[in-house]
Amino acid sequence: MTSTDSPSLTTAGGQPDTSKTPPAGSTRAVVGVTQFKAAFTRYKILALAVVIAIVWVFFNYLTDGDFLTARNLSNLLRQMAITGMLASGMVFVIIAGEIDLSVGSLLGLLGGIAALFDARYHLPLPVNLVAVLAIGAAIGCFNGYWVAYRGIPSFIVTLAGLLAFRGILLGITHGVTVTPISPGLVAVGQSYLPALIGIILAAAMFVVLATVTLRNRANRRTHGLKVPAFGLDLAKIALTGVALAGFIVVLNAYRGIPTPVLILLCLLGGLTIMARRTVLGRRIYAIGGNLEATRLSGVDVQRVKLVVFGLMGAAAALAGVMTTARLAAGSPSAGSLQELDAIASCIIGGTSMRGGAGTVAGALIGALIMASLDNGMSMLSVDTYWQMIVKGTILLLAVWLDIATGTKSA
Structure with a gap:
């Protein structure tokens, strides 16, 4: 009878055949790499928070304590708010497997339009804001239509937009700065919340986050899913409370929460809910994860991509208004190369260039890292070319880390 057993792993002399058996060291290395990938994917936000802490301590040491003053941290957050707004829209474009190179020029164009509406046509502030946001969304949908x-x-589409939108801006402003800007519009970018209101908002945010965490535990238990240890969730709630308290104490030590930062936090909350709790959010991740499978499942892929670019246009409009308000003028050079900071923020924050993975929170942490580097190197009077070299190197390392860890989850 012929044996059906698998071939024996022995040589003709009866000795074990080790030619097809991987070395023990190699096996341990593979297991170690796998564990590192899993840990990095699961604790990505925590890893980014550690990076921010290291960067801040480093610059604080080199600036003799000036970096971590309340005034500088407030300015740092205002500085990152505009990049964060762009990154909030860009993260969904990249998750969907696309790219938008036009957002810097679009920011400049929409900021210039807001300045013209205010200085030349004297539109009321609410009308101005709604009009600019609508124009931004329409231009974003225009890009999305071609894609x-x-x-x-x-x-190609957004590279053409990068050139065309900058040209339109130079045309409508004649290459000169648009002034004067009304105090109401300036206040959008330069005002601060009173200390008491900031404390109330932080307390409300803590209650909401704690409630959501506990409700998620209950939902997972109801559906028979694995529930994390209660101590872990309790520690997460406690750390959130400590972070919010520190955030409020530091900002109130200067002048309060900057209005652009408050708007950015509202944007973070709204887009995070959209990404995690809505059909649109799930479809965006599905398109980036497997386009063909998503199409075959009946999803209107074209419409979803159109909406994603429209969302990017609206985010660029908001960033453009904030830029004009912060500068108290409509500058023809506003937003120059800012698309690179937005893309870099997303990649550093864990958004995969292959699509299908990324979060708004990660993108904003990436924006904070980029702003911290800009702020710290400027305080140290580092030459501009060195700043560009450092940021480019960090972007390259972030992409390499994404590929090396093979992250593909949201």
């Missing part, structure tokens, strides 16, 4: 319905690569 989704005409099949032109987003790289």
Whole structure:
């Protein structure tokens, strides 16, 4: 009878055949790499928080304590708010497997339009804001139409927009700064919340986050899913409370929460809910994860991509208004190369260039890292070319880390 057993792993002399058995050291290395990938994917936000702490301590040491003053941290957060707004929209574009190179020029154009509406046509502030946001969303949908319905690569469409939108801005402003800007519009970018209101908002945010965490535990238990240890969730709630308290204490030590930072936090909350709790959010991740499978499942992929670019346009409009308000003028050079900071923020924050993975919170942490580098190196009077070299190197390392860890989850 012929044996059906698997071939014996022995040599002709009866000795064990080790030619096909991986070395023990190699096996341990593979297991170690796998564990590192899993840990990095699970604790990515925590790893980024550690990076921020290291960067802040480093610059605080080199600036003799000036970096971590309340005034500088307040300015740092105001500085990152605009990049964070762009990154909040860019993260969904990248998750969907696309790219938008036009957002810097679009920011400048929409900021210039807001300045013209205010200085030349004297539109009331609410009308101005709604009009600029609508124009931004329409331009974003225009980009999305060419990508989704005409099949032109987003790289080409938005590269054309990068050039065209900057040209339109120079045309409508005649290459000169638009002034004066009304106090109401300036206040959008330069005002601060009173200390008491900041404390109330922080307390409300803590209650909401704690409630959501506990409700998630209950939902997972109801559906028979694995529930994390209660101590772990309790520690997460406690750390959130400590972080919010420190955030409020530091900002109130200067002048309070900057209005752009408050708007950015509202944007974070709204877009995070959209990403995690809505059909649109799940479809965006599905498109980036597997486009063909998503299409075959009946999802209107073209419409979703159109909406994603429209969202990016609205985010650029908001960032443009904030830029004009912060500068108290409409500058023809506003937003120059800011698309690179937005993309870098997303990648550093864990958004995968392959699509299908990323979070708004991660993108904002990435924006904070970029702003911290800009702020710290400026305080140290580091030459501009060195600043560009450092930021470019960090972006390259972030992409390499994404590829090396093979992250593909949201």
